Amino acid sequence: MKTNDIVDKTYYWIDQTAKEQTLKLARGISRRSFLSRLGAMLAGAATLPLLPVARSFAQDSIEEIGDDQTCEYWRYCALGGALCTCCGGTTTSCPPGAETSPITWVGTCRNPVDDRSYLISYNDCCGKSMCQRCRCHNTERDRPVYYTPNASQILWCFGTEARTYHCTVAVVLGEASGGA
Amino acid sequence: MRVVIISLMCWLTATPLAHAQINPQTIQPNTTMADPGANWFMLVAKPAGYIFDATTGEMQGMVSISGMTPAVQPSMERREFYNASSFYSRGVHGDRTDILSIHDFENLSPIGEIEIPAKIASLNFQSYIGLMSEGKHVAVANISPALSMSIVDIEERVFVGEISTPGCGLILPVDNNDFLTICADGSLMLIDLDDNGREQNRIRAKQFFDVHDDPIFDHPVPTSDGWLLFSHGGKAFDVTVENDQIKVSSAWNLVTEDEAQENWWPGGRQLGTLHKDLGLFYIIMHQGDQYTHHEPGSEIWVFSTHSQRKIATIQLENPVTTIMVTQENEPLLIVSESGGATKVYDALTFKHQRTIEGPSAALFLDL
Numbered sequence: 001m002k003t004n005d006i007v008d009k010t011y012y013w014i015d016q017t018a019k020e021q022t023l024k025l026a027r028g029i030s031r032r033s034f035l036s037r038l039g040a041m042l043a044g045a046a047t048l049p050l051l052p053v054a055r056s057f058a059q060d061s062i063e064e065i066g067d068d069q070t071c072e073y074w075r076y077c078a079l080g081g082a083l084c085t086c087c088g089g090t091t092t093s094c095p096p097g098a099e100t101s102p103i104t105w106v107g108t109c110r111n112p113v114d115d116r117s118y119l120i121s122y123n124d125c126c127g128k129s130m131c132q133r134c135r136c137h138n139t140e141r142d143r144p145v146y147y148t149p150n151a152s153q154i155l156w157c158f159g160t161e162a163r164t165y166h167c168t169v170a171v172v173l174g175e176a177s178g179g180a
Numbered sequence: 181m182r183v184v185i186i187s188l189m190c191w192l193t194a195t196p197l198a199h200a201q202i203n204p205q206t207i208q209p210n211t212t213m214a215d216p217g218a219n220w221f222m223l224v225a226k227p228a229g230y231i232f233d234a235t236t237g238e239m240q241g242m243v244s245i246s247g248m249t250p251a252v253q254p255s256m257e258r259r260e261f262y263n264a265s266s267f268y269s270r271g272v273h274g275d276r277t278d279i280l281s282i283h284d285f286e287n288l289s290p291i292g293e294i295e296i297p298a299k300i301a302s303l304n305f306q307s308y309i310g311l312m313s314e315g316k317h318v319a320v321a322n323i324s325p326a327l328s329m330s331i332v333d334i335e336e337r338v339f340v341g342e343i344s345t346p347g348c349g350l351i352l353p354v355d356n357n358d359f360l361t362i363c364a365d366g367s368l369m370l371i372d373l374d375d376n377g378r379e380q381n382r383i384r385a386k387q388f389f390d391v392h393d394d395p396i397f398d399h400p401v402p403t404s405d406g407w408l409l410f411s412h413g414g415k416a417f418d419v420t421v422e423n424d425q426i427k428v429s430s431a432w433n434l435v436t437e438d439e440a441q442e443n444w445w446p447g448g449r450q451l452g453t454l455h456k457d458l459g460l461f462y463i464i465m466h467q468g469d470q471y472t473h474h475e476p477g478s479e480i481w482v483f484s485t486h487s488q489r490k491i492a493t494i495q496l497e498n499p500v501t502t503i504m505v506t507q508e509n510e511p512l513l514i515v516s517e518s519g520g521a522t523k524v525y526d527a528l529t530f531k532h533q534r535t536i537e538g539p540s541a542a543l544f545l546d547l
Binding site: 103127128139140141142146155156162 | 268271272273274276301302303305323324325327347348349350361362363364391392395396397398471472473474
């Protein structure tokens with residue numbers, strides 16, 4: 001009972017404080033000014049760099065050419081592993097039931113359509129048996145295993161419930177600054 | 181009809197007589213292993229380590245390992261094999277348990293296990309496991325993706341503790357129960373273990389390579405008094421430790437300027453091997469471009485570590501990914517082709533002796 005009282009009082013205090021601060025804000029500035037500040041804040045937030053994985057899924061408009069079920073497909077220039085496109089997934093999504101690793105290794109690949117270099121996030125899909133299809137071993141800018149962020153050989157099933165490797169997706173993070 | 185009946189009777193009477201001449205066989209007790217002999221080696225191909233006699237090509241036995249075991253470490257003194265294994269309670273998911281598994285020489289059976297942190301590195305690198313010089317501690321490499329080492333006391337059969345090695349991976353045992361590890365900043369770090377396997381000191385060497393320009397391969401080769409490291413671009417470094425000081429030699433070239441012009445590069449998986457007493461270093465080479473460091477090789481180049489010069493070239497029939505020279509007086513060179521075949525050559529005359537049928541090797545281990 002005593003604990004519940006404390007929790008209730010805390011919630012009440014948060015509510016009251018929020019209410020008071022909102023009223024204070026409303027009294028201090030006009031509605032138009034408030035909206036303009038809110039708008040500026042939202043616009044500012046949109047320009048902030050997002051997390052790499054979140055940012056990658058926003059990149060859908062890039063023009064590409066080639067067969068994404070072959071190791072020669074441009075996004076796979078530094079991919080070591082099985083292609084998820086051959087295993088029920090896509091270049092940006094894991095196959096059914098596999099868990100996407102949030103921690104990745106990153107490559108830089110040149111898109112033949114626009115001849116620009118892009119940062120590619122290679123996210124492993126985990127928690128299922130290894131997909132024994134479309135195995136690739138591309139090593140562009142690959143580094144030894146003691147330099148983990150650029151080591152394509154390492155199984156990147158980290159931060160997932162099960163760390164067994166299934167396949168790999170290749171997500172475009174954005175254009176690489178300075179080219180390749 | 182009469183002829184048929186007579187023939188049938190003859191056959192019926194003759195058949196039991198034929199069987200009566202053979203004594204029925206019974207299952208015999210299992211054979212046990214002899215201690216590893218000359219030119220014995222282990223071919224590691226998950227999930228097993230196959231033991232062969234390279235002189236005869238005969239398989240001698242097998243050590244079972246897990247699908248995530250990176251390498252196998254023998255102790256000749258204790259007559260045991262060690263491997264870090266990882267298991268999920270439901271095959272590929274469920275609770276994960278990592279252990280250091282111990283097999284005996286005699287029966288190649290599991291005789292003990294020690295639970296270790298569930299984050300062993302699982303790629304096939306021999307330097308993901310190391311037996312310390314005093315023969316009492318085994319180090320196992322972890323990646324989570326933070327890099328660390330688990331230390332196990334194999335005498336007491338207990339996990340000692342975990343040592344954090346940020347930015348540094350691989351285990352290169354040296355004297356005094358210590359080990360070196362290669363760091364991404366282009367240096368080496370010496371981890372000094374006490375008698376109980378706990379870290380008592382760590383020393384960092386000066387930077388001697390650039391991981392972006394020309395990284396050191398993640399397949400270091402043990403020498404009689406230290407380690408031989410070599411880079412993607414073909415620079416070799418001799419590394420020793422004296423009085424807790426890491427000594428790195430100046431670089432010597434595996435590839436001349438002319439050969440570099442012809443685009444010769446080292447490449448493969450377990451691509452370098454050294455005969456310690458003879459000072460012969462073998463390395464797989466191919467013609468390619470930068471970033472082809474895992475490409476199978478069309479030649480093996482042989483260097484004298486005494487003169488630091490190339491003394492022979494072995495032209496290969498098929499591309500090769502993994503090599504190992506045995507440490508006998510008359511050594512053999514064990515070679516894994518990219519197609520999967522294992523071939524045995526005389527390591528001094530380079531004559532092909534035999535082909536061993538078996539799985540494609542991830543690693544070779546001299547026994």
